[in-house]
Amino acid sequence: MSVEEIKKARSAVEFNREQLESVLRGRFFYAPAFDLYGGVSGLYDYGPPGCAFQANVVDVWRKHFILEEDMLEVDCTMLTPYEVLKTSGHVDKFSDWMCRDLKTGEIFRADHLVEEVLEARLKGDKEARGLSTNNDAEESADKKKRKKKVKQIKVVKLEDDVVKEYETVLAKIDGYSGEELGELMKKYDIGNPATGEPLEPPKAFNLMFETAIGPSGQLKGYLRPETAQGQFLNFNKLLEFNNSKTPFASASIGKSFRNEISPRAGLLRVREFLMAEIEHFVDPLDKSHPKFEDVKHIELSFLPRDVQEAGSTEPIVKTIGDAVASKMVDNETLGYFIARIYQFLVKIGVDASKMRFRQHMSNEMAHYAADCWDAELKTSYGWIECVGCADRSAFDLTVHSNKTKEKLVVRQKLDTPIEVTKFEIDLTKKLFGPKFRKDAPKVESYLLNLSQEELKAKSEELEKNQKIVFKIDAIEGDVELDDKFVKIEERTKVEHVREFVPNVIEPSFGIGRIIYAVFEHSFWNRPEDVARGVLSFPPLVAPSKVLLVPLSNHKDLQPITKEVSKILRKAQIPFKVDDSGVSIGKRYSRNDELGTPFGITIDFESVNDNSVTLRERDSTKQVRGSVEDIINAIREITYNGVSWDEGTKNLEPFVSQ
């Protein structure tokens, strides 16, 4: 089979998700965690092939990003104290809205409920108008991810303006506050879809798992919802490690946790998941990237903000170079990472034709973000957000710095000194001790850490009242200081060092979601044997690389089987032996389900001349050669990116008897 023929064969049989899931569970790629105890929704275990696949994806990620770009990898704790996540905004804002049915005890996620009920009504309306509603493929990702709560569509025609209203609401569904969702539920009479009974108004449910650290129970903590905070908190140490040079990036691979309200859809919405995150720290005045040249020719599918606002899902295809040049993508560094994300995803088996980069709408994006693009992968659940790539500006470092009063900045020696005019504060320190005693350092630190805006205000206050009045956490009542204690002036000075808070470009990968997308993109059925599935993983990430099959379990074949095993083990090529009695064909098709790219067949000829047969999974092509040559071909194709044709060009074609 040629590459074209394989391509054709792969799309001949329609994709069947149930069959894929039955393969994935049957071959223990993954399984519901605590199955024996009835399972816990949103928690999954990876079995041997899933675990090996995941480890390989992580390994490729590490080489593609960390090694290639000299990133600084860190491994930070998952347990995180309250204070940190309060400062980052997660305690206040990392929540979904939930509604409880007081009668049944059921809990619904408010935005999903409103979305689903209105969509069901629109569908009923379409049917009533005699229009086709067979547009499942176009449904939004989130909607298809859930088990439907609305079990039956009622065929009821709606007023034309109600249809318009519903459509407007649905277009903005990700941006509503809890109160607004509550109002929508009242206005459109949305209750429990099964019973019609009203629900409690939406309450914020924080998605972080809470726990207590230490024996006193008084130090409240959470399981981290992302790996990013650990990287921000270590910024000063990382900068020092990097000899104070910017730009540089840190990276982290580890588990994060989200207490989803009602997780469904298998590996796509889970409560514990592997993330890989990069924080690239860059000068806000210079977001160019030295290696942008290398990627700017890469063509991608973009779904920018304005296209979405015009109600279209038709992507714009252009090079990342053009996208940055036209300012559609904010800057080179962001563009560079978008292209590198694309390269990574293709390398591990994502179908490039099922990938798009969607820009966040203004109401989705945090106020501080300069730009944000999601790599979305198309699956049978719709388009799924798998990688986020955001320019988070200086937000994270600034909030932690403000909270802890520690500077998180880069100092850059200036080639030509510059004149800077700014407010400065002088303290008459000898007066602070007698007045504030042990609190004196706190008062001084408060004053020395005032921002330029605050200093300006205080300087005006001081001029007007000959004193300033303020409050400090640690001290009861007002603190009052007259102009004997403090002097605030605007001064112009020549500076030799520029100090700045770097901006952060953050590519953030949900490894589990990516893996699931690769499963779907890799799965197909041979037209001649539709009952069996094939997982066409790239050899680089396949859980096992080789299936070693002695033709029969005749004792004469055992020594050479052992010998080949030894050579493969020494070459550190993961392999399995299948010396069960069943037919070669059956053994191979069992392994197609595991995505093993190569098969080595040992026959009686092998005993005589040390030659073996190599089979390729997708084409089922076979070649013959010495054990050494065959293993060498496997190594080249698997780890060095050599094609099958190139890697086997010196081996004999082989036609099985």
Added chain:
Amino acid sequence: MSVEEIKKARSAVEFNREQLESVLRGRFFYAPAFDLYGGVSGLYDYGPPGCAFQANVVDVWRKHFILEEDMLEVDCTMLTPYEVLKTSGHVDKFSDWMCRDLKTGEIFRADHLVEEVLEARLKGDKEARGLSTNNDAEESADKKKRKKKVKQIKVVKLEDDVVKEYETVLAKIDGYSGEELGELMKKYDIGNPATGEPLEPPKAFNLMFETAIGPSGQLKGYLRPETAQGQFLNFNKLLEFNNSKTPFASASIGKSFRNEISPRAGLLRVREFLMAEIEHFVDPLDKSHPKFEDVKHIELSFLPRDVQEAGSTEPIVKTIGDAVASKMVDNETLGYFIARIYQFLVKIGVDASKMRFRQHMSNEMAHYAADCWDAELKTSYGWIECVGCADRSAFDLTVHSNKTKEKLVVRQKLDTPIEVTKFEIDLTKKLFGPKFRKDAPKVESYLLNLSQEELKAKSEELEKNQKIVFKIDAIEGDVELDDKFVKIEERTKVEHVREFVPNVIEPSFGIGRIIYAVFEHSFWNRPEDVARGVLSFPPLVAPSKVLLVPLSNHKDLQPITKEVSKILRKAQIPFKVDDSGVSIGKRYSRNDELGTPFGITIDFESVNDNSVTLRERDSTKQVRGSVEDIINAIREITYNGVSWDEGTKNLEPFVSQ
């Protein structure tokens, strides 16, 4: 320098822990987590070199155990529901005893407190008797791990019999219950060591972090205290994956959590840590191991139970073959893993002379365990338990099976059928439906899952009373059944299949502790430059393999530096470039602290003839050759276990100008 000379140099300067810690923190091997927020005790982040070192150790572990032995790796969730850990015994027994000082709010770990106070008194007694107390090196590991709570030793002579009593208590300190510890505190008048005030009696403090899963808050869960449970729960799926063959092993690498009462001692006692665990499932009637032959010559230091009971710490040195033959180590499989643990630890840089295998005393070992040995590594904190290797018998599978009523067994076809006599129960099923309605399946399942002992008892009860009476969780009140419902008989049958619960041999690695021990074992000072430390990691696990240093930052050297970088990157050999202006010597000694084994110097000669200098960290020996030959030597020495002498034999010795 020859190997002997290096060895001599490495022990010339006395080990200084403070200096090591200052290197580890200064070069960001690790740092207290949330430092910016004041830190949280027992939580640490790994910076770039620590993280790379950890990743390399894990990689070696995976190859040494999982790949070599064809183990089935799984990745299970950390979030674990209450039920599972209730069954495993962790909810009831995974705790330490804590005492609170009601006045100050301080919390003490009871066993540590008793131990420390009695030891302080014994020390005071020795001083009063005029005996030397300078035996710090011999102190127990746990004692030295903590910051001392007893700040001052009072010089008071004790009665001779009191000294004896104290010594007896200390020898058994790990085995006391909370009540017993409370009695000891009363008897010996042990209170807050700082104030002398009495403490609350010891209370059990469970060491698991608790959380709630899902929005209702009703599903109680914990963060796993070990990775083992996930492996046990997936036993049936793993067995099926392994084509129902035993023995086989599963393995898992991941974070676990223990809410230590007052963690101290850096990386040795932490609240979140990386574990690597193996569960080897084996026939209880046959614990031989096919590869035991390969390791039986390995000589190890053993501290068996009887030596400890005799009050000695003098190890017995013998081969693992002799240890198993003499039954000191219970069986071949356990012995095989002990030897493989030894090989692994030596491979990653543990000093074999600072390793011993200590057998658990009877009061340390769980009642079900057949045998248990800890690999202990000697550090400046004393002997530290770093790897446990236990034969846990059939305990874990049995308790989960009993709880869930799912069989967790191996079925083995017998070559010759055997006669088996056992109790069997027959149910008259048609009577169950009318009597129990929807509960009928529960009653049937309860009866069909009775053990042989229970069946025997029930058969006697039935014979005596013509009925049996029992309780079932799901049903209120007693369940009564007469002999029309059930028949219980002892029958002799011929069986063709043997069914057994496999035993579990569990090697369990605390990666963080091992890493810290390797840090200590690798650290030394050059006698000629004691201010600077060297970390002599084996190249295989060193964070970075090569430091690339252009002689100066002259522009002529830049192209070849770039060229060599490119070759190293392509060869996937981790390296760093140091083109700072400081002297070569300084750049090398800075990198000795990071444990980088090789340096490549690029000079003006290199530009002409493509030759570079290779420097070895420990001996500071240098050789010269072409870029290709030098990189080839690095690859062979780092990844293929070739010695320096062998790897560089074709290169020219080089003496720096």
